[in-house]
Amino acid sequence: MSDGQNSPLLTPDRSEDELSPPGKVVLVAMDGSEHSFNAFHWYMERIYQPNHSIIILHCPELKSVMKVPLRSTDSHCVKTMLKEHDQEVTTLVDRIKDTLKVVKVNARLIKQSGNPGHTIVKVANENKATLIVTGTRGLNGVRRTLIGSVSDYVLHHAHCPVLVCRNDTAT
Numbered sequence: 578m579s580d581g582q583n584s585p586l587l588t589p590d591r592s593e594d595e596l597s598p599p600g601k602v603v604l605v606a607m608d609g610s611e612h613s614f615n616a617f618h619w620y621m622e623r624i625y626q627p628n629h630s631i632i633i634l635h636c637p638e639l640k641s642v643m644k645v646p647l648r649s650t651d652s653h654c655v656k657t658m659l660k661e662h663d664q665e666v667t668t669l670v671d672r673i674k675d676t677l678k679v680v681k682v683n684a685r686l687i688k689q690s691g692n693p694g695h696t697i698v699k700v701a702n703e704n705k706a707t708l709i710v711t712g713t714r715g716l717n718g719v720r721r722t723l724i725g726s727v728s729d730y731v732l733h734h735a736h737c738p739v740l741v742c743r744n745d746t747a748t
Contacts, residue, residue, distance in 0.1 A: 601626070601629050602705055602706045602707050603620070603706065603708045604701045604706040605631060605634065605684075606711040607673060608693065608712075609635070611744070612744050613712040616711055616712035617633075619710075619742045620710045620740065630685075631684035632686075632687060632706070633685070634700050635688045636688075636689055636692075636696045637665075638690075687700060698736075709735050711727070711728050712728070
């Protein structure tokens, strides 16, 4: 009887409005990668409803600064890397804002440093998110085990449903 698609059951007792209740808070985690932008667009095209309150979360990581040897006394080098990092974050935030203008959606943008997985779960909890949307790099099992996966962490620690969009299904 199934047409192979998973869709919610609509009955006379269960309207479409009940499936997207008012006050639904959707947190979209965006790290600046194409994977995260694809996940955002997938959500907008297939799930978004006007009654959704959208939070865009960006967790900037200081990767390049973390690679500087602890004994380094070249404060100019560290300042330069921090300035470059700030510029990258500003460019990304501008790109996110431009994307929101194109899709004509208002969203609250939160920029919070920290471990991405922990931060996504924490911000989702604080804002009573009813859905988390994230992309994935599609790491294989060995690489995911060795270096970890943000989407895997969020999936196992979030209090609400998590939509993980693989890049090949995001189009």
